[in-house]
Amino acid sequence: MASQEPLVRFYDLSGPKCWSPACWRTRYAINYKRIPYECVKLSYPAIKPTCQKLLSPTWPDDDCTVPIIEILQAPHVAKNDSTPIAELLNERFTEQDGYPDLKLVEETKKHARDTKLANRAVYFWICYDVYKNALDPDDGSKEFFKRTRELDHGPLEKYLEKMGGSEDAIFEELKVQWVYLKERMAKEDGTGEPTYVDFYDASRIRWVEAANSEKGKRLMNLYGDDTFIKLMNKVKPYEGGDGSL
Ligand SMILES: N[C@@H](CCC(=O)N[C@@H](CS)C(=O)NCC(=O)O)C(=O)O
Incomplete structure (x- = not known):
């Protein structure tokens, strides 16, 4: 991965280990699809400002959660919520382009x-x-x-x-x-x-x-x-x- 340009930026929670179940789902999905990515660790207090910056300044408080991903290729898009993220990854990184399709989302x-x-x-x-x-x-x-x-x-x-x-x-x-x-x-x-x-x-x-x-x-x-x-x-x-x- 290190030698490839990241195509996705993945925002996970900070901590000694990856622990958030929702972030694990996204981590598994990106790894399964073999998408080169970089990971940014956020503190809890940084989740809301990051959602407001990446998703919308009026992003609802209850929906300010990680994981968040940014797709770094045009068209650039940011999304949170693990299952919609998995759907988006399948849409943007297709089998036709050599990325395995993640089944049963x-x-x-x-x-x-x-x-x-x-x-x-x-x-x-x-x-x-x-x-x-x-x-x-x-x-x-x-x-x-x-x-x-x-x-x-x-x-x-x-x-x-x-x-x-x-x-x-x-x-x-x-x-x-x-x-x-x-x-x-x-x-x-x-x-x-x-x-x-x-x-x-x-x-x-x-x-x-x-x-x-x-x-x-x-x-x-x-x-x-x-x-x-x-x-x-x-x-x-x-x-x-x-x-x-
Ligand atoms: N439905 C969301 C749930 C995500 C979620 O609850 N994430 C927690 C961390 S595990 C979070 O960001 N909480 C923010 C907070 O409690 O302020 C998903 O699957 O992505």
Whole structure:
């Protein structure tokens, strides 16, 4: 990648590791499509000004999120929101021009409800770990994260109480919401070509691992089988790309 001119600029969150699940989806998508890119790490407080600069000065507060990408070739375009970003990458970097088509981007919308519930369960389970371990300690992200999250749901230390108060309760919820993944992986051996659905599911694992590696290990064994081993084997070749991991 380093020797090629970047065609995309990818805005990810700062922190010791890539941790944001939404940013992982974009990272996987760009790597899968083999698009040369550069990565800019943003602090939490920098997300809104960056959206306003790149997307629109009146960009709604609730939609000020990373990932954001800029396509650096004419016509220049900037976009945020991971799934529309994946769609845009397929439109602009086509098979005809030698870029692999990322399959099943639309499909993720079919599981939107389960995904939302599963993300909610994981969110309350690991939010305090994200605060402690995943954020950059020196760029204002931690203060911003704590202040804004606590306005919504009170002290981060007590988030687990919002979801039944125990990891067991979280896992019971996840087992139900994620059953489509278990059923899908039961038909696979973990060596096939990944799709956007695989990247979507894997991004949740990466999120937990970066926040708390022990919780990540326990999540990998959610179903007591090889569901997650096969999933993570499939996506592994698409993790790197710009040396920032
Ligand atoms: N639907 C969005 C969600 C993105 C999202 O929630 N990003 C978080 C980081 S993981 C964010 O930018 N939050 C900004 C904030 O909370 O101020 C996507 O998939 O891109």
